[in-house]
Amino acid sequence: MKLTRYGKDVLIAILIISVILFSLAIWTDEVWLRIVLIVVGLFLSIFSLNFFRDPDRTIQANGKDIEKLIISPADGLVVGISEIDEQEFLKCRTTLISIFMSPMDVHVNRAPINGKVEFLRYVKGEFLVADHPESTHRNERMLIGMAGSAGRILFAQVAGYIARRIVCEAKIGDTLKSGERFGMIKFGSRVDVFIPIGATILVKNGDRVSAGATVLAEFMS
Numbered sequence: 001m002k003l004t005r006y007g008k009d010v011l012i013a014i015l016i017i018s019v020i021l022f023s024l025a026i027w028t029d030e031v032w033l034r035i036v037l038i039v040v041g042l043f044l045s046i047f048s049l050n051f052f053r054d055p056d057r058t059i060q061a062n063g064k065d066i067e068k069l070i071i072s073p074a075d076g077l078v079v080g081i082s083e084i085d086e087q088e089f090l091k092c093r094t095t096l097i098s099i100f101m102s103p104m105d106v107h108v109n110r111a112p113i114n115g116k117v118e119f120l121r122y123v124k125g126e127f128l129v130a131d132h133p134e135s136t137h138r139n140e141r142m143l144i145g146m147a148g149s150a151g152r153i154l155f156a157q158v159a160g161y162i163a164r165r166i167v168c169e170a171k172i173g174d175t176l177k178s179g180e181r182f183g184m185i186k187f188g189s190r191v192d193v194f195i196p197i198g199a200t201i202l203v204k205n206g207d208r209v210s211a212g213a214t215v216l217a218e219f220m221s
Contacts, residue, residue: 004108006167006184007052014048017041047103051187054108057212059179066114068150070199070217071178072209073112074191076101081205086194089119089145089154094194095201097216099209101191107184109168110212111146111176112155112193119145119154120172139190142168142183146176150219151196157183158190179212 003011021041025034059071080098101107121143140159146152157166168183176182185191195201199217203209209216 001049002054003052004054004184006108011048011052014044018045051103051107053106055106057179057210060213060215064218066178067148068219069215070153070195071112072099072211072214072216073109073155073193074099074101074211075105076209078203078205078207078209081201086154088121088143090152090194090196093197095197095199097193097195097203099191101189103187106211107186108181108211109157109183109191111178111180111182113146113148113153114178115146115148115176117144117170117172117174117176118147142166144170154194156192157185158192159185
């Protein structure tokens with residue numbers, strides 16, 4: 001199983017904690033305590049390895065021009081599709097697609113289009129549950145604006161109630177390819193994608209999507 005480098009610090013910490021727990025389990029004479037220590041150590045190890053997995057992905061283009069496709073930047077469940085005015089980067093009417101990432105989803109984020117990073121803004125905020133509709137506006141988040149040959153989009157890594165750390169390695173001026181890894185949100189979160197009105201939306205509420213694979217929308221020709 002491939003693991004993301006974004007979780008190296010946490011994985012090392014969990015490894016140390018697990019070794020300590022297993023050592024205590026060997027040392028103790030209390031059977032019930034030994035069982036508890038082993039179970040906790042195994043849970044922490046398995047959960048962390050699952051959370052920080054980073055599978056390779058292939059874009060599901062189905063013969064379409066990748067330059068016109070908007071790929072999901074996150075794994076998870078589509079929990080909202082609505083129209084909204086976006087005034088940070090696009091400054092126009094947009095379709096907002098919100099993707100909720102549970103702790104069991106892959107949390108590595110990927111670029112949704114081929115293009116250049118033209119806008120970054122980190123917004124301090126609250127830590128509402130990530131599937132709450134107001135988390136789009138009220139939660140702590142990283143806004144990322146990109147411009148490609150077919151159009152521009154804005155997407156946001158949104159911290160949730162449990163997720164308190166956003167990792168974004170993208171810098172203004174960077175050129176990213178569709179599906180390229182650029183960061184992650186640790187421990188349950190949300191990603192919002194703002195797409196200019198006119199693009200063809202190819203997902204619906206309740207759909208499960210995969211980062212770097214599922215096509216969310218297609219820019220107008």
